[in-house]
Amino acid sequence: MKISNIMVSVDLGAAAADRVQLAASLAERCEATLIGVAARPVLAPMPVGDMIEVERVWAIEERLADEQIAAAKALFEREAGAAHRTDWRSAPTSPLAYLAAQARAADIVIVGRHGPADGDPGPMGVPAGALLMEVGRPVLIAPPGVESLAAKRVVVAWKDTREARRAVHDALPFLTRADEVHVAVVGPGADDEGAEDVTAYLSGHGVTVTTHLLHKPEIGAADEILRFARREDADLIVMGAYGHSRLREWVFGGATRDVLTTTPVCCLMSH
Numbered sequence: 001m002k003i004s005n006i007m008v009s010v011d012l013g014a015a016a017a018d019r020v021q022l023a024a025s026l027a028e029r030c031e032a033t034l035i036g037v038a039a040r041p042v043l044a045p046m047p048v049g050d051m052i053e054v055e056r057v058w059a060i061e062e063r064l065a066d067e068q069i070a071a072a073k074a075l076f077e078r079e080a081g082a083a084h085r086t087d088w089r090s091a092p093t094s095p096l097a098y099l100a101a102q103a104r105a106a107d108i109v110i111v112g113r114h115g116p117a118d119g120d121p122g123p124m125g126v127p128a129g130a131l132l133m134e135v136g137r138p139v140l141i142a143p144p145g146v147e148s149l150a151a152k153r154v155v156v157a158w159k160d161t162r163e164a165r166r167a168v169h170d171a172l173p174f175l176t177r178a179d180e181v182h183v184a185v186v187g188p189g190a191d192d193e194g195a196e197d198v199t200a201y202l203s204g205h206g207v208t209v210t211t212h213l214l215h216k217p218e219i220g221a222a223d224e225i226l227r228f229a230r231r232e233d234a235d236l237i238v239m240g241a242y243g244h245s246r247l248r249e250w251v252f253g254g255a256t257r258d259v260l261t262t263t264p265v266c267c268l269m270s271h
Helices: 016-030 051-079 095-105 128-135 162-170 195-204 221-231 254-262
Strands: 005-009 033-039 085-091 108-112 139-142 153-157 180-186 209-214 236-240 243-246 249-252 266-270
Touching: 005 016, 005 095, 016 033, 016 051, 016 108, 016 139, 033 051, 033 095, 051 085, 095 108, 095 128, 108 128, 128 139, 128 254, 128 266, 153 162, 153 221, 162 195, 162 236, 162 266, 180 195, 180 221, 195 209, 209 221, 221 236, 221 254, 236 254, 254 266
Parallel strands: 005 033, 005 108, 033 085, 108 139, 153 180, 153 236, 180 209, 236 266
Antiparallel strands: 139 266, 243 249
8 A cells, every 4th residue: 555645734833844844754755745834713702892903803813814825834844855746725714624635635634733731823833633533544643753754563452343454454554565554452352352363464464463452451552552662662552433423523532642642652553
């Protein structure tokens, strides 16, 4: 399976340059086109009071949106030097909705990790969790400070669900190029998750893979997976994104939420 188009969310947060560099290095290795995407909503004033003042504030907001989008484009062009082919897409609108729509042109979408310690990406930032619910593409969450992804040692956090099956399939371009893949199953019911079938499936694709049943984790599932990834010196985790709908609002389960906000290594998720 070939990755032809890689899309990266570009904002003006502190980690944006690292994220674009990571995406560019990945695009170079895959001989893929790198597509930078940015959007910034025009924050309209309340249409009350002096309409001349309302129009003045609106003009200021439009100018600010244009300036910030232009700054994001300049950042993308500066940091995407490793990619052979690039494209740029932007609009003065909702960053989440715009990126989700543009992802129809992508094989994979890269966004930043937005945890409590990661700083505010500003009005152009795209939350990874919300994007996962909307995009219909695999999403690669990039932590701050990570500028490249070798993906030579990969951990698959396996659970016998449709989300995990989708994630394994979406990750095949990475798994088939890895030196080692570790399928890790966490919890007392690890024997019943069908990990041997996943191992056989990946072996059939030429993947060097081993299975690890972590029956008695001393910590939570997310922390156990992250600790296992550190132990195996992995730089990529593959897992399904699990959530449930509550009054039409998607709410993530504990493990997904924790990984989205704390993972120190890149994480490829599918929903």
